[in-house]
Amino acid sequence: MRLHADRFWFNTLGYILVGLFALVCLLPFWLVITGSFMTQESITLHGYTFWPSEWSLGAYKLLGETSAGFIRAYGITIVVTAIGTTVGLLVTTMTAYVLNCKDFRQRNYVAFYFYFTTLFSGGLVPWYIMMVKYLHMKNSILALILPPMLSVFYILIMRSFIAAIPEAIRESATVDGAGDFTIFTRLILPLLKPALATIGLFIALHYWNDWFNTMMFIDNEKIYNLQYYLYQVLSKMEFLNQAAAQAGIATTANMPSDAYKMAMTLVTTGPILLLYPFVQRYFVQGITVGAVKG
Amino acid sequence: MNTMNKGFWWELKKHKIKLLMLLPAVIYFFVFNYLPMAGIIIAFKRYDYVGGIFGSPWVGFENFRYFIESGQLWHITKNTVLYNLVFLLVNNLLEIVMAILLAEMAGKYIRKFLQSAIFLPYFISWVVVSAFVYNVFNYEYGSLNSLLASFGMDSVDVYSKPTAWVFILIFFSAWKTVGYGTVFYLAAIMGIDSETYEAAEMDGANIFQRVRHITLPALIPTAVILLMLSLGGIVKGDFQMFYQIVGDNGLVYNTTDVIDTFVVRSMLTIQEFGMPAAAGLYQSVVSLILIVTVNYLVRKAEKDLALF
Incomplete structure (x- = not known):
């Protein structure tokens, strides 16, 4: 098709405006990357800049030397994400499946039981007291695994994914005498692979980026997760000095502590940036399904 | 049966x-x-x-009385509502513009790249955003001041300027959510019947006229309903965003404190539970009333779009 003048101008406008916004979106990442390669000297002298006057690996070297706590935090996040996502995804899908069974007449009441929690909540204080005083979650890794596990929103999105599966498939299996759990595991789950990937990724992202639950419930440095560890590095100067002392490194004025903050930020986000090109389409799909549902 | x-x-x-x-x-x-x-x-x-x-012993409405008399109720409610209104308007406007421009974009690869770029911030934790804030606005080493210095201008101490944080918060809210919302509006544009466009083109309408007379009218009702439904959450502040961007900087609480930051701060630093619980209950009740009212109105206007 020939490109008309109006189309040309509209597209040019699009490239400029969207391009500018995209630039703004990417710029902070660039600043973190360059910041992580600067020497403490040049940061003290010029501050963080768009292009370092000299490139240095000092911050990454320091990161390697003080990595014990950081690697443990990485491990905590990986374990919590893996367990939480697996269990959360299974329960979400199971629940969504039952909410779709037309022969289960009470399903709308059950759906409302879940839905109501999005309309009204007791607020943070009773929740916190419940977690700490009655469930004894203080300094327990369960405090990191349980709160992000289920979300009504994901159950509802999963329900619309399942609703797209022809009812006839389930009916014919029921006639053949298959029970609900068999139908769920043998018939429905295999058909749901893209949906499982979508919702699973949403849940996993939530776990990966969580720091709030650590702040609320964890005092023990040994079970800090990755984001909270980064938060400590960013907000407390002593935190790096402590880690250095534990690794047997003398704290000096030249220690690249400000580049270290940026290097730490980058390694924390690294896995997400690397996976992003491959997983993005699943998120787009999830949002689109949510959009259609309204 | x-x-x-x-x-x-x-x-x-x-x-x-x-x-x-x-x-x-x-x-x-x-x-x-x-x-x-x-x-x-x-x-x-x-x-x-x-x-x-x-x-624990009952104290009646003591916590509420204290919450109101300290002036906090009005102060944090005002901040929360104003921030949310501005976020809603700015973000939705940007999302609609981005979605329309992207939908019409001719180059397939550049469109994919640009969309990926603006969607990326959605995947980043707020802690990482706080590292960005530190990198850019930190008084001694921040890249903003580096940039100003290279033009021979004076450094700015953003941390003591309460109004600056209003704009920083609006900026990062847009930065983080516009990509997500754009996907939403793109889905709505894809849902428009392509025959309508073809017919318009046949009648000699140019692209600006098509956007003006077909795309926008198709999106506006969706946008209005979306905005109305978001009104239910207007008394809920995004704790993670406010806490990570502003931090514990008491100098700027006046313009940056929202209900949720107030509740957490009272709870974790002052170890006081009654008043923040009262604030939380107040927030939940107002929010429920808003949701039910707005939903009633949406239901009257467009039954299919109502939440319940």
């Missing part, structure tokens, strides 16, 4: 596997959502750790 009169036990037996499959989620929401709802009575008590939720 003859199942109607077969009774409760028959139903229970028939659906026992289904009920078992529902059980984990039912228990989960009972423990983490419904039990804390019962705990809101703490808003009417003076909390002590030993007594817990049920054993």
Whole structure:
């Protein structure tokens, strides 16, 4: 098709405006990357800049030397994400499946039981007291695994994914005498692979980026997760000095502590940036399904 | 249906596997959502750790009285509502513009690249955003001041300027959510019947006219309904964003404190539970009233778009 003048101008406008916004979106990442390669000297002298006057690996070297706590935090996040996502995804899908069974007449009441929690909540204080005083979650890794596990929103999105599966498939299996759990595991789950990937990724992202639950419930440095560890590095100067002392490194004025903050930020986000090109389409799909549902 | 009169036990037996499959989620929401709802009575008590939720002494409306008389109620409600209104307007406007421009974009690869770029911030944790804030605005080493210095201008100490944070918050809210919302509006544009466009093109309408007379009118009702539905959440501040961007900087609480940051701060630093519980209950009740009202109005206007 020939490109008309109006189309040309509209597209040019699009490239400029969207391009500018995209630039703004990417710029902070660039600043973190360059910041992580600067020497403490040049940061003290010029501050963080768009292009370092000299490139240095000092911050990454320091990161390697003080990595014990950081690697443990990485491990905590990986374990919590893996367990939480697996269990959360299974329960979400199971629940969504039952909410779709037309022969289960009470399903709308059950759906409302879940839905109501999005309309009204007791607020943070009773929740916190419940977690700490009655469930004894203080300094327990369960405090990191349980709160992000289920979300009504994901159950509802999963329900619309399942609703797209022809009812006839389930009916014919029921006639053949298959029970609900068999139908769920043998018939429905295999058909749901893209949906499982979508919702699973949403849940996993939530776990990966969580720091709030650590702040609320964890005092023990040994079970800090990755984001909270980064938060400590960013907000407390002593935190790096402590880690250095534990690794047997003398704290000096030249220690690249400000580049270290940026290097730490980058390694924390690294896995997400690397996976992003491959997983993005699943998120787009999830949002689109949510959009259609309204 | 003859199942109607077969009774409760028959139903229970028939659906026992289904009920078992529902059980984990039912228990989960009972423990983490419904039990804390019962705990809101703490808003009417003076909390002590030993007594817990049920054993602490009643104080009537004391917590609410203190919350109102300290001036906090009005102050944080105003901040929360104003921020949310601005976020809603700015973000939705940007999202609609981005979605329309992207939908019409000719180059397939550049479109994919640009869309990926603006969607990327959605995947980043707020802690990482706080590293960005530190990198850019930090007084001594921030890249903003580096840039100003290279032009021979004076450094700015953003941390002591309350109004600056209003714009920083608006900026990062857009930065983080516009990509997500754009996907939403793109889906709505894809839902427009392509025949309408073809017919318009046949009649000689140019692209600006098509956007003006077909795309926008198709998106505006969706946008209005979306905005209305978001009104239910207008008294809820995004704690993670406010806390990570502003931090514990008491100098700027006047312009940056929202209900949620106030609640967490009172709880974790002052170890006071009664007043923040009262603030939380106030927030939940106002929010519920708003949701129900708005939903009633949406239902009247466009039944399919109502939430319930």
